[in-house]
Amino acid sequence: MFTYETSVKLHNTDAAGLLFFADQFKLAHDAYELFMESIKFSFRHIIQESDFLLAIVHAEADFLQPLYSGDRITTKLRVEKIGTTSFTLTYDLTTTREGTVGTAKTVHVCIDKSSREKRELPDALVAALSEHT
Amino acid sequence: MFTYETSVKLHNTDAAGLLFFADQFKLAHDAYELFMESIKFSFRHIIQESDFLLAIVHAEADFLQPLYSGDRITTKLRVEKIGTTSFTLTYDLTTTREGTVGTAKTVHVCIDKSSREKRELPDALVAALSEHT
Amino acid sequence: MFTYETSVKLHNTDAAGLLFFADQFKLAHDAYELFMESIKFSFRHIIQESDFLLAIVHAEADFLQPLYSGDRITTKLRVEKIGTTSFTLTYDLTTTREGTVGTAKTVHVCIDKSSREKRELPDALVAALSEHT
Amino acid sequence: MFTYETSVKLHNTDAAGLLFFADQFKLAHDAYELFMESIKFSFRHIIQESDFLLAIVHAEADFLQPLYSGDRITTKLRVEKIGTTSFTLTYDLTTTREGTVGTAKTVHVCIDKSSREKRELPDALVAALSEHT
Numbered sequence: 001m002f003t004y005e006t007s008v009k010l011h012n013t014d015a016a017g018l019l020f021f022a023d024q025f026k027l028a029h030d031a032y033e034l035f036m037e038s039i040k041f042s043f044r045h046i047i048q049e050s051d052f053l054l055a056i057v058h059a060e061a062d063f064l065q066p067l068y069s070g071d072r073i074t075t076k077l078r079v080e081k082i083g084t085t086s087f088t089l090t091y092d093l094t095t096t097r098e099g100t101v102g103t104a105k106t107v108h109v110c111i112d113k114s115s116r117e118k119r120e121l122p123d124a125l126v127a128a129l130s131e132h133t
Numbered sequence: 134m135f136t137y138e139t140s141v142k143l144h145n146t147d148a149a150g151l152l153f154f155a156d157q158f159k160l161a162h163d164a165y166e167l168f169m170e171s172i173k174f175s176f177r178h179i180i181q182e183s184d185f186l187l188a189i190v191h192a193e194a195d196f197l198q199p200l201y202s203g204d205r206i207t208t209k210l211r212v213e214k215i216g217t218t219s220f221t222l223t224y225d226l227t228t229t230r231e232g233t234v235g236t237a238k239t240v241h242v243c244i245d246k247s248s249r250e251k252r253e254l255p256d257a258l259v260a261a262l263s264e265h266t
Numbered sequence: 267m268f269t270y271e272t273s274v275k276l277h278n279t280d281a282a283g284l285l286f287f288a289d290q291f292k293l294a295h296d297a298y299e300l301f302m303e304s305i306k307f308s309f310r311h312i313i314q315e316s317d318f319l320l321a322i323v324h325a326e327a328d329f330l331q332p333l334y335s336g337d338r339i340t341t342k343l344r345v346e347k348i349g350t351t352s353f354t355l356t357y358d359l360t361t362t363r364e365g366t367v368g369t370a371k372t373v374h375v376c377i378d379k380s381s382r383e384k385r386e387l388p389d390a391l392v393a394a395l396s397e398h399t
Numbered sequence: 400m401f402t403y404e405t406s407v408k409l410h411n412t413d414a415a416g417l418l419f420f421a422d423q424f425k426l427a428h429d430a431y432e433l434f435m436e437s438i439k440f441s442f443r444h445i446i447q448e449s450d451f452l453l454a455i456v457h458a459e460a461d462f463l464q465p466l467y468s469g470d471r472i473t474t475k476l477r478v479e480k481i482g483t484t485s486f487t488l489t490y491d492l493t494t495t496r497e498g499t500v501g502t503a504k505t506v507h508v509c510i511d512k513s514s515r516e517k518r519e520l521p522d523a524l525v526a527a528l529s530e531h532t
Binding site for chain 3: 142143144150162166167170176202
């Protein structure tokens with residue numbers, strides 16, 4: 001399990017006073033970005049130097065509690081599933097006061113940069129992901 | 134069916150060169166916002182003057198084709214389901230060249246502004262939504 | 267003068283109920299993106315196929331009136347200045363009811379993609395920009 | 400001086416590969432949000448409970464170095480000026496490798512929530528701001 005701490009910022013909220021739903025996906029993705037960096041697959045490296053991309057093909061989220069600007073959020077990321085060409089991450093967003101306030105899931109497919117076709121996940125990535133299931 | 138035309142903007146993309154996944158939810162939500170305005174339930178009215186809010190409690194999306202800055206997107210919104218206290222919308226994002234490039238679904242629950250509890254959808258809203266199922 | 271019509275979306279607002287200031291820069295930039303497309307210098311073409319980039323090195327804005335979700339905004343873009351390696355755009359955001367509700371200015375420098383150094387603006391771009399001063 | 404540490408996230412970048420300019424304003428504003436919280440004027444308190452708002456009436460920024468997803472940014476916020484009804488903040492964005500990579504300035508005016516007119520800054524806010532000039 002990988003943990004990411006942040007707070008809801010004003011620009012994550014909308015005129016209804018609460019976190020805008022799509023920004024929960026941003027918070028989850030920020031956890032994913034820092035997780036990938038922690039396992040030595042930084043986005044910058046993947047984008048600039050690798051021969052593959054990791055495309056999100058599916059995302060979903062549940063919104064359980066209203067979140068306000070300033071709320072401290074702990075996002076717990078887990079690798080739910082590792083396939084041949086794809087993997088699935090789940091996110092549990094919590095506050096100390098309320099426990100789980102939201103969840104999310106993202107499915108990532110490995111794409112060859114040249115052919116734009118699906119390809120197998122790199123072995124080193126599978127190994128790194130496996131340590132967080 | 135309600136239709137919304139827009140284009141992917143540069144700030145909807147990221148360094149991987151394509152639409153950032155969470156921004157597909159923004160595009161879908163923009164269609165929802167204009168749909169609600171078209172049936173006389175503008176967000177500004179709901180936020181400032183009504184006694185209820187419509188909170189998104191679930192969202193999901195599939196990402197079928199890479200989208201680039203400048204791509205023209207037609208979003209077709211349908212009311213999939215109308216319940217007692219909630220309704221579900223689906224979105225079909227299309228380009229003229231490729232057909233459906235992405236889909237999304239959002240579930241909206243009616244919340245009483247004072248009690249913060251679920252409440253029945255207003256009759257006028259049910260009536261308006263019913264015309265788009 | 268180039269004109270761009272849009273509306274403030276819910277995700278452009280924040281919990282204070284109004285347009286989030288940084289999103290006025292987004293609206294201005296959207297006008298710039300569509301302007302560039304109209305003069306045959308689409309961002310997608312510049313990013314994927316040209317040998318130069320246009321980097322924003324300075325931006326400023328004034329916020330004159332509160333703007334709400336749903337407000338219709340007409341952005342009028344003008345080319346204020348064309349230099350050897352840079353150009354300056356100004357934006358006038360208006361509503362029919364209130365006239366100018368905000369202004370912005372952006373300064374763009376032409377960068378060679380290989381050397382990452384400043385270079386002269388392409389002649390064809392200078393010619394196209396000159397028609398909108 | 401108030402200091403805020405963060406990193407550029409993928410959604411802060413665009414298809415040109417670098418930080419999208421308007422997102423530098425977001426990073427600066429995040430520093431402002433945490434600064435205000437640190438001096439006991441959290442946005443949530445101001446929005447929900449106070450009789451005033453702090454509206455940004457002017458913003459400007461310079462973009463000195465390209466910033467990539469993953470770059471660690473330290474933002475140093477200073478109170479540049481405290482007037483009767485307004486104050487001005489400046490932001491210095493730095494990386495350890497390059498020093499200053501960008502700057503920003505925002506001007507904030509105190510608005511009475513009822514009358515929507517300018518009003519004097521609260522004494523307690525002036526006192527708190529004065530400690531960071």
